[in-house]
Amino acid sequence: MRWRLPLRWRFALLATLLGLLLSGLAALVLMRAAYDDEYIVSREILRGQAEDYGRRLAQGQSVQLPQTQRLRGYRLHDPALPHAYAGFPLGVHEDPADPDTHVGVFDTAAGRLVFVIDLGDIEAMERHMRLLMGLIIGFGALLSGWLGWVFSGIALRPLQALARAVDALPAQPQPTRLADALSHDALGRLADAIDRYQARLVAADAREQAFLADASHELRTPLAVVQGALDVLQDDPATSPAQQARLARLARGAADMRRLLEAMLAAARRKPLRGERVAAAALLRQAADAALAGRPGPTLELQADGELEAAPAEALLLLAGVLRPLAQADGGGVLRLHWQAPRFLLQREAADTGIAPAARADTGTGSALLDRLAQRLGWQVRWEDAWRVVVVTGPG
Numbered sequence: 001m002r003w004r005l006p007l008r009w010r011f012a013l014l015a016t017l018l019g020l021l022l023s024g025l026a027a028l029v030l031m032r033a034a035y036d037d038e039y040i041v042s043r044e045i046l047r048g049q050a051e052d053y054g055r056r057l058a059q060g061q062s063v064q065l066p067q068t069q070r071l072r073g074y075r076l077h078d079p080a081l082p083h084a085y086a087g088f089p090l091g092v093h094e095d096p097a098d099p100d101t102h103v104g105v106f107d108t109a110a111g112r113l114v115f116v117i118d119l120g121d122i123e124a125m126e127r128h129m130r131l132l133m134g135l136i137i138g139f140g141a142l143l144s145g146w147l148g149w150v151f152s153g154i155a156l157r158p159l160q161a162l163a164r165a166v167d168a169l170p171a172q173p174q175p176t177r178l179a180d181a182l183s184h185d186a187l188g189r190l191a192d193a194i195d196r197y198q199a200r201l202v203a204a205d206a207r208e209q210a211f212l213a214d215a216s217h218e219l220r221t222p223l224a225v226v227q228g229a230l231d232v233l234q235d236d237p238a239t240s241p242a243q244q245a246r247l248a249r250l251a252r253g254a255a256d257m258r259r260l261l262e263a264m265l266a267a268a269r270r271k272p273l274r275g276e277r278v279a280a281a282a283l284l285r286q287a288a289d290a291a292l293a294g295r296p297g298p299t300l301e302l303q304a305d306g307e308l309e310a311a312p313a314e315a316l317l318l319l320a321g322v323l324r325p326l327a328q329a330d331g332g333g334v335l336r337l338h339w340q341a342p343r344f345l346l347q348r349e350a351a352d353t354g355i356a357p358a359a360r361a362d363t364g365t366g367s368a369l370l371d372r373l374a375q376r377l378g379w380q381v382r383w384e385d386a387w388r389v390v391v392v393t394g395p396g
Contacts (some may be wrong), residue, residue, distance in 0.1 A: 008183050011152030012145050019144020020137065027133035034129055038122050043092040046104030046115045049073065054108020078110040085114055099123060160188055166194060173201035211267060219261055252293045256324075259290065260369065262317055270339065273311035273376060280304040280339040283312070287319035288337060291327040298332055298348060304339035308393055314377055321370040322346060322381060322389055342394035348387045 005013070049066070055071060056063050065073030074081040084097070088105045095101035100120040106113055165178055176198045227269040230251050233239060239247065281304040288300055326348040327335055338345040374381055380392040 007046060008149065008152045008156060011155075012149040015152075015277075016141050018148075020141040023140030026140075027137055031126075031130065031133060034126055038119065038126070039092065041122075042102040042117055042119055043104065045071075046092060046102070046117055047106060049115050050104060050106035050108055050113045054106070054110045054113055056344035057110035058108070060112075071118075071357045072116045074114045074116075076114065081114055081122020082116075085116065088114070088244075121207040123380045149247070158182060162187065162191055162194075169198070173198060176201060176204055216265055220258075221263070223254060223258055227258075228252070230254065242344040248295070252295060255293045259317065259320060262313075273314060275309045277307045277312055278310050278312050278315065278342075279307055283310075283319065284339065284344070285309075287316055287323055288327060288335065290316065290320035291323035293328075295328065297327050298335040301334050304337065306339070308339075308341060308343060310379065310393065314373055315379075317376060318346065318370055318373050318381075319346075319391065320380065321367060321373075322391060326387065326389070342392060344391040344393070346389045346391065 049071065050073075053063060053065060065075070067073070068243075074085075076086070084095075085103050085105075088103055090105050090107065092102055092104045095103060095310065100118055100123045102117050102119055104117070106115070127346045130358045162178060162182070165176075176195050179188050179195050180189040182191050211262050230247055234244065234247050234251070255258060281302055284302055285300075323335075323337075323346055326346060329348065334349045336345070336347045336349060338347075378394070382392070
């Protein structure tokens, strides 16, 4: 599965990049302004010096061009003029060999003058400013990332609340009005889409329930007809013993179909199950009777004291379905039914096992309908071997 960055981290990363960009642009503008200020200051200082000394020299005054550590002045043909500066054109230039030194070449009334100024202090300040700008860029990026993290957390709170509301929805479809609590923006449209989806689920569930009701009626009617015909035939004194055996087999098949139909409907119902306090012994006895369906079977040995909380009809259907392969397997023996909260232990001890029940997985009932019913009850079914099954009704 491809790794995806969480949404809040994306916001924080974008904010960091935006802060980095804005801080970098601000630092670039400030450094450019500082460089322009340096050029303007040096140009005006040198121009002012050139104009002043040029005017005084043109008037014949006896003046000495400045020769200080910071400012030096030269005539164009002065032997002391560094050779590198003699070829500079008019204007203010930076010494290629020394960035701290600026050279101004001006035409005055006294001829061409060259002034050299040392701006080392300003250059040092610019270096410190560049370092400061680097720190500002880093701090600005970190601050933007932190603010992006905080503000994205605030902005995502409605989305988190919506996610919690969706998580809290029950398994049974129901109408929702999540969009009513949100603004009419992208999040509100998302909530409205969930509301419409829930409405479609409710409509689909209603159609399914209607289908199940119709199927229940349609299936129960022919089963009732078959059962009625079987009852009439079984009560006929002219029926031979061989025919009675065949009719008994048909009756058991019809009873199995009726129980499977009830299990299907119980598993498919959307309404929550209503638990009751049920005597474990009575529940096990009814389940064994339903599993045997009136046919001869093993001797029943019941050990069950106390009660359990369960939906009686659904619990009876599940236990009868689990017991059926044990109770109806060929051979005599004993069918031991034991209850010790929270477990049912169902075991067949046969004197002559005959054909064992079909192999099955370690968990599950072997029937998709009964597995679904066990899930609705919250029970677990575990086969320890072909003749021993444990039904767990709760934690423990």
